[in-house]
Amino acid sequence: MVNYEVTVYTGNRGHASTVNNVHIKLVGADGESDLTWLKSLITWRGSVSTYTVSCPNSLGRLLLIELDKRQFVLFPDDAWFPDKVEIKSPENDVYTFPVHCWISSGEAHLSREGTALRIFDESHSLGHNARKKELTRRSADYEWDSYAPGVPHTIKADGPRTLPFEVQFSFTKNTEFQFTAVTGLFELHLKGLACNQENWKNLDDINAVFHNKDTPLSDYVQEHWMEDWLFAYQFLNGVNPTLIQRIKTLPENFPVTDEMVAIPDGSNLSNELKQGNVYLCDYKNLDGILAHSIQGRQQHLVTPLVLLHKRPDDKLMPIAIQLKQTPAKDNPIFLPTDSTYDWLTAKIFVRSAEFVEHELHAHLLRTHLLAEIFAVSLLRNLPMVHPLYKLLIPHTRYTMHINELARDKLIGPTGFFNNFAASGGEALTKILARSLSSITYRSLCIPDDIADRDLQDIPNFYYRDDGLKLWSIMFKFVQGVIQYYYKSDDEVQRDSELQTWIGDIFQYGFLSQPQSGIPQNFTTVPELTKFVTMVMYTSSCQHAAVNGGQYDYGGWMPNNPATMQRPPPTKKGTTSEATMLETLPPINVTVETMAILWLLSRKSSDFVPLGHYPEDHYTEATPRQLQKDFKAELDMLSIEINNRNEGLEIPYTYLNPEYIENSVSI
Numbered sequence: 001m002v003n004y005e006v007t008v009y010t011g012n013r014g015h016a017s018t019v020n021n022v023h024i025k026l027v028g029a030d031g032e033s034d035l036t037w038l039k040s041l042i043t044w045r046g047s048v049s050t051y052t053v054s055c056p057n058s059l060g061r062l063l064l065i066e067l068d069k070r071q072f073v074l075f076p077d078d079a080w081f082p083d084k085v086e087i088k089s090p091e092n093d094v095y096t097f098p099v100h101c102w103i104s105s106g107e108a109h110l111s112r113e114g115t116a117l118r119i120f121d122e123s124h125s126l127g128h129n130a131r132k133k134e135l136t137r138r139s140a141d142y143e144w145d146s147y148a149p150g151v152p153h154t155i156k157a158d159g160p161r162t163l164p165f166e167v168q169f170s171f172t173k174n175t176e177f178q179f180t181a182v183t184g185l186f187e188l189h190l191k192g193l194a195c196n197q198e199n200w201k202n203l204d205d206i207n208a209v210f211h212n213k214d215t216p217l218s219d220y221v222q223e224h225w226m227e228d229w230l231f232a233y234q235f236l237n238g239v240n241p242t243l244i245q246r247i248k249t250l251p252e253n254f255p256v257t258d259e260m261v262a263i264p265d266g267s268n269l270s271n272e273l274k275q276g277n278v279y280l281c282d283y284k285n286l287d288g289i290l291a292h293s294i295q296g297r298q299q300h301l302v303t304p305l306v307l308l309h310k311r312p313d314d315k316l317m318p319i320a321i322q323l324k325q326t327p328a329k330d331n332p333i334f335l336p337t338d339s340t341y342d343w344l345t346a347k348i349f350v351r352s353a354e355f356v357e358h359e360l361h362a363h364l365l366r367t368h369l370l371a372e373i374f375a376v377s378l379l380r381n382l383p384m385v386h387p388l389y390k391l392l393i394p395h396t397r398y399t400m401h402i403n404e405l406a407r408d409k410l411i412g413p414t415g416f417f418n419n420f421a422a423s424g425g426e427a428l429t430k431i432l433a434r435s436l437s438s439i440t441y442r443s444l445c446i447p448d449d450i451a452d453r454d455l456q457d458i459p460n461f462y463y464r465d466d467g468l469k470l471w472s473i474m475f476k477f478v479q480g481v482i483q484y485y486y487k488s489d490d491e492v493q494r495d496s497e498l499q500t501w502i503g504d505i506f507q508y509g510f511l512s513q514p515q516s517g518i519p520q521n522f523t524t525v526p527e528l529t530k531f532v533t534m535v536m537y538t539s540s541c542q543h544a545a546v547n548g549g550q551y552d553y554g555g556w557m558p559n560n561p562a563t564m565q566r567p568p569p570t571k572k573g574t575t576s577e578a579t580m581l582e583t584l585p586p587i588n589v590t591v592e593t594m595a596i597l598w599l600l601s602r603k604s605s606d607f608v609p610l611g612h613y614p615e616d617h618y619t620e621a622t623p624r625q626l627q628k629d630f631k632a633e634l635d636m637l638s639i640e641i642n643n644r645n646e647g648l649e650i651p652y653t654y655l656n657p658e659y660i661e662n663s664v665s666i
């Protein structure tokens with residue numbers, strides 16, 4: 001007889017333990033063990049237990065293990081979450097089998113030995129069969145579903161609780177999330193505000209609600225929101241830094257003249273355009289979309305053009321706003337020299353368009369929905385033993401669960417947008433479809449995006465500065481891992497699983513739109529490296545950039561109105577404080593928006609920061625070292641960003657690696 005020493009590691013997470021019986025079978029190249037009961041198995045979260053499995057002869061190189069959990073009489077059936085199983089063979093070789101999933105009674109769970117293998121590395125039929133079986137099961141568990149015409153597909157589910165257990169929120173995350181949601185709304189209901197459809201009588205009244213839920217930056221925004229510099233600053237470092245671009249000529253539909261705008265130091269607009277000091281934010285994506293009706297009342301959505309000037313002191317300032325796309329007499333170009341309320345009203349309308357462009361396009365579509373596409377395609381096409389599954393699976397954590405919640409509570413028929421936002425109802429899917437058509441591969445890769453928007457040298461652009469550094473660190477890490485596993489372009493081309501992964505992303509995510517520039521297959525190692533970097537960056541950094549500041553900049557409603565109750569002014573001199581208050585969202589919309597943004601800005605206690613890999617999917621030294629190097633570089637960047645922020649009036653924290661989560665999870 002020969003003995004195998006089996007060490008079982010139970011995950012360190014809530015409810016990971018089991019009181020049930022567990023059996024194990026070891027499968028090697030030369031045979032398999034009997035299904036062996038792990039006697040006296042006592043697991044609790046984080047426990048490590050060792051057993052002996054005896055066999056008549058050596059099993060040769062170990063390929064896989066089978067774990068079989070059975071309910072113990074008189075004890076409740078419970079799911080068990082082992083992290084990994086380590087086995088020391090009679091030849092003194094140590095094999096590691098990553099598990100990292102919930103195991104229920106009644107179904108034997110196969111785990112492969114941890115060395116990453118591409119499909120053409122499989123040298124044993126057992127490996128091929130296990131691979132096939134795993135992907136068949138996953139394809140049934142993770143089916144595609146179409147959401148609406150022109151919108152990316154989603155996971156097929158009927159709410160988060162119908163998702164496979166392994167991708168649902170943990171008990172901790174779920175409890176905290178529900179607690180924040182319930183207490184936030186309960187407080188507002190107690191104050192009788194959530195049912196109050198009246199308009200605000202005075203901006204100061206908003207403060208009574210806002211006072212209970214604020215951050216240092218949301219207080220600052222409340223104080224300075226009317227100031228032009230903060231209005232402009234938000235296009236660079238606010239919650240949506242993805243729209244601004246430098247222009248050398250004005251768009252034909254935005255006829256601002258030299259005479260209209262005041263440029264300091266004797267210059268004029270034409271000169272400043274030539275000098276590269278003029279920037280544009282164009283909300284043409286929203287053109288022609290009919291706004292939704294709320295409580296039987298037609299709401300209003302504008303499609304502004306905003307012109308900005310970089311002054312000699314490096315401050316960016318707004319210099320002209322046109323609220324609709326087609327120039328006309330009843331579509332005036334508003335200027336800072338107009339009356340206080342004309343100019344302020346124009347800026348508020350821009351912020352209302354920004355609410356839509358940010359939440360639906362930059363945030364929901366470009367991060368949440370794309371991250372879900374990457375995740376579902378990964379789970380359907382790459383088995384656990386694939387090197388890129390090991391690389392990318394940590395960046396899919398909770399994404400399907402939060403998106404299912406969003407489909408139910410935010411964008412569904414009874415969700416927030418339908419009840420409270422001008423962009424709800426039919427407008428919502430039209431905006432999403434139009435936004436998807438506008439996405440290019442280059443716009444998802446920050447170095448290309450910054451170059452295409454000609455923003456390489458605009459000062460005080462911390463989203464760009466931090467984002468480019470993060471991309472560079474991440475690219476180096478991904479390149480290291482990919483070059484370790486793929487020695488030639490030919491190996492990339494021969495990896496059929498990788499090809500179906502990208503094929504599904506192109507088909508189900510980008511709806512086979514070739515103008516997106518999304519690759520339809522991979523032919524070279526550099527091509528693969530860039531795409532995988534983009535996937536990881538989108539699911540972590542880009543989401544952090546557009547998610548983290550939601551309450552900071554959106555908590556104070558006048559800076560972030562979800563709807564506008566009156567149409568934009570058609571001539572100058574018709575606005576006042578009274579018209580502004582009639583135009584802004586009513587009390588119930590305000591408080592519901594605040595409660596949701598508060599919830600979406602909370603950090604969970606089981607937050608996993610970028611570059612932390614609590615689950616050991618890789619067992620080989622090289623990728624494990626690359627993970628350590630990645631984390632070390634991110635730690636250095638955090639120090640650099642913290643030092644930089646000490647000297648800033650508004651610290652830019654959203655792309656500090658300390659605050660970036662590995663995945664889209666909120």
Ligand code: FE2
Nearest residue numbers: 368543547666
């Ligand atoms: Fe988010």
